[in-house]
Amino acid sequence: MSAALETALAYHRAWTGGDLDRAMTYVADDIVCDAPAGRIEGVAAYRAFLGPFAGMLRSATLLAAFGDDETALVMYDTETTLVPSAPGAECVTVRAGRIVHSRFLFDRVPFDAARRRLGETSRP
Structure with missing residues (x-):
């Protein structure tokens, strides 16, 4: 298994398993994440971005994972x-065993529709 894929899968298993503290050990302090809501910079901001989603997670199913020495897609x-x-999906760049960049893709439409049905206006 490639180095980047190993890191990406360990990170994925940690946050989808409810261990956000462990997941953050795979994330560089100066991570840059490009997500549907915009650019997120730094591990504290990244944790604040991922935390609410991880908190509402019931289960996760890995569909595919590929990688080389520096890049992985999960x-x-x-x-x-x-x-x-x-x-x-997350396409990550890994250096020295830590994720330094993440391109995080997901569809916000189902979440927005669910929140409208529930009468919520804020996003985690």
Whole structure:
């Protein structure tokens, strides 16, 4: 298994398993994440971004994972308290065993629709 893929999968297993503290050990202090909501910089901001989603996670199913020495792509489907199926993908760059960049893709539409049904206006 490639170095980047090993790191990406360890990170994925940690946060989808409910251990956000462990997941953050795979993330560089100066991570840059490009997500649907915009750019997130730094490990504290990244944790604040991921934490609410991880908190509503019920289960995750790994769909595919590929990688080389520096880049890995992990695609998965999640079940959350808001929606029964929320597919996502992360393409990460890894250096020295830590994720330094993440391109985080997911569809916000099902979450927005669920929140409207519940009368919520804020996003985690």
